[in-house]
Amino acid sequence: MPHSRALRNRFVDAPGSLGERLRLARWERFRRCFPGIENMSVVDLGGTAEMWLRAPVRAKHVHLINLESHPAGLPDWITAENADVTDPEVAAGLSAEGGYDLVFSNSTIEHVGGHSQRRRFVSAVERLAPLHWVQTPYRYFPVEPHFVAPGFQFLPLAARARLVRRWPLVHSRPDSPESAMDAVVNIELLTRAELRYLFPRSVILSERVLGVPKSLIAVRNRAA
Incomplete structure (x- = not known):
């Protein structure tokens, strides 16, 4: 398992890896879309403090909303809470608090669980802000990004659940058939048509690798 983790880091996570270079390019594109980000209050749906602390851009304030726990000792420009924004009551409460300029979300919408949840x-x-940046991996990119496995998303569900327990590039290897099924059933990659349907008033950008779309980004950088 340590060898597998080192191999994944080489391609995805480590400084200088392909994944890190792509993330830096994405941040630069984000900065071009929102040149005033240093003066904006951002609500991040599904993000982490680590991502913002490593980012080459910094917002005036970032409020993280995530189902996972957040670390203690955050800097004063980052606040965080555990909540599910697909719960209408949670979204209404956040909206009532107000004050957000931008909704940011990176690789989250494909995890929320079905079309109605999306x-x-x-x-x-x-509801939360007049501007947004919502990124998601593209379903038809040849390599499934969560498991770094070619064609993984096109396999039958049972085959994916079996493979994820053996594939060397997984982030955290499931330890049972049930946890393997959980790992794969909760990821539903989106197509361009679906993202355009969900965000009809947004611009849909493509993030490409060797000319092939790898991710899609729904952007609204002007208030309606």
Whole structure:
């Protein structure tokens, strides 16, 4: 397992890896879309403090919303809470607090659980701020990004659940058939048509690798 983790780091996570270079390019594109980000209050749906602390850009304030726990000792420009924004009551409470300029979300919408949940997620995005940046991996990129496995997303569900327990590039290897099924069933990669349907008033950008779309980004960088 340590060898597998080192191999994944080489391609995805480590400084200088392909994944890190792509993330830096994405941040630069984000900065071009939102040149005033240093003066903006951002609500990040599904993000982590580590991502913002490593980022080459810094917002005036970032509020993290995630189902996972957050670290203690955050800097004063980052606040965090555990919540599910697909819950209409949670979204209403956040909206009532107000004050956000931008909704940011990176590789989250494909995890929320089905089309109706994605619609609730989009409703929260629209409600929380006038501007947004919502990125998601593209379903038809040849390599599934969560497992770094070619064609993985096109396999039958049972085959994916079996493979994820043996594939060397997984982030955390499931320890049972049930946890393996959980790992794969909760990821639903989106197509361009679906993202355009969910965000009809947004610009849909492509993030490409060797000319092939790897990720899609729904952007609204002007208030309606």
